[in-house]
Amino acid sequence: MEDGAQLADREKYQKIVGKLIYLAHIRPDVSYAVGVVSQFMHQPQVHHMKAVWRIIIHLIGKVGHGVLLKNNGHLKTQIYTDAGWGCEKGDRKSTSGYFTLVGGNLVTWKSKKKNVVALSSAEAEFRRIAQGV
Known part of the structure; x- marks a missing residue:
């Protein structure tokens, strides 16, 4: 949080971050970043919203990625x-x-x-x- 920083639209921020939290269950590559931005749900600032958009841009660039389960011939x-x-x-x-x-x-x-x-x-x-x- 920065003192005097411009605030973002809280309702929009909460909707987007809520959807990212759900998505983080199958996309471990964004789970940490989503956890960080979710700490500011009560009073998001503009730079927090920019971080959310960076996560979304990352996801757009990685469409089709996720958790893959395959048979590797062992249960180690x-x-x-x-x-x-x-x-x-x-x-x-x-x-x-x-x-x-x-x-x-x-x-x-x-x-x-x-x-x-x-x-x-x-x-x-x-x-x-x-x-x-």
Whole structure:
């Protein structure tokens, strides 16, 4: 939020972001960006709306992309995790995520800003690994 910035049309912003939230369930490539813009639903500013339009332009350029499930001949389970320590400029909270593959197919994913501030990058990583497992 910027002080004195011009406000966007809140109703239009909420409609578009609401549809993007629904779409993010099948498009993990935009789920983090949609999560960020959804934080400003109560009072969107013009630069927030510009970010929403950038997400839409990305989606238009990637029509036909999404989650693909195929038979890879195995059922090996893999979990990948990552965490960014103190990377949020506003409150210094960690952002982290994980995704799970079964048989080489993406089945779960999550990206979230943590509720607490981690004291180190190692702590942020271990918290995410524990949640991924």
